[in-house]
Amino acid sequence: MKTVLYARVSTMDQTLDHQKTQAEEAGFQINEVVADHGVSGVSTRLRERPEGKRLFDLLREGDTLVVRWVDRLGRNYDDVTEVMRELLSAGVTIKTVINGLTFDGSKSDPMAKAVRDALIGFMAAMAQAETEARREAQKAGIAAAKQRPGKYRGRKPSYSREQMAQVTAMLTNSDTISAIAKATGLTRPTIYRIKDQPEECEKALHLWRM
Template sequence: MNSTVGYARVSTREQNSEAQEAELRAAGAQRVFVDRGESSRVKDRPQWVACLDYLRPGDTLLVRRLDRIAGSERMAIETINELHDRGVNIKSLTEPDIDTTTPMGRALFGIVAVFAQLRVDTIRQNTMRGLEHARAQGRVGGRPTVMSPERISAAVQMRAQGQTLMQIASVLGVGKSTVARALAKHADGAPEGAPSR
């Protein structure tokens, strides 16, 4: 016999999940899994993993909103596609177009998924084009370095005197890895902030 299984999530342990649970049970969920204090961007939430393990082909996963199971549009699409491949339906109580239990719902979700994936791909392509343009202009992405020429010079002198990376970092007020990168680039003859080859 196919089951309707609910999944609820609250972001902090102080939040009350009872309202979500009640809604899911009222909508027909025979069993409800609840994660408390877990981020939707984390895939291996304890009760979410248990819920996925519990679901069988023909079952329906019931959620209040898609953001309960996924922290991004792409993650939601991947999750729904994975459920579809397992023969598990999904239904959202507050998003009518997310209901793969009906032919129309499956068709609508397919259209939504295509446009969402297109948006993700477009954002990625625009980002890559922007980075390529920045590199062509001699700019490199990432945070600006904290290692000024004066700090690099001081680090080189301290290193020559036998001080450890940790000691140098402590004196300069930066991280050990920052000192190591700066010294490596200095040894290669590349200015700090230039891309490593």
């Protein structure tokens, strides 16, 4: 039996090391880490994420899956509840770093399962509500900023034009993400963003006159 941490790293302020440290500080002894980088949890189902697919193949009956919060497991209420129930039915126990919740996949008592499933539904609904609230707040902030011509530029790039050029060259040379991170001093999420969204990255540099 093993304990697996699943992490989704989609923004500059989310790092794999930070999420792993949080889990360990909460008392988890992690045997393996599975992480998706630069993947949106709002638009991409867990099974459609590169490492999300591997997670289902990796987990076995008796294993424990650790996530920062249940929103890591799906895009919305339906996704989260579907994934959690599938894993629980396979005998996997799911635990969260935030609030230290445990969803026991070994439960067979009908009443215990009913209570567990009700809690899953509540947590999934709350996670979706929080995600939608953040999205609406961001949209409102962006809309207000766009009313002021020349003011809205988005977040300042964490990379320079020279670093972007170096990343692009190393990717062309088939260098690994780890090697590029070491050579450029950039985080892995930033490198993945340059790799997957070069036009957006170039646009950001232009907007910030970098």
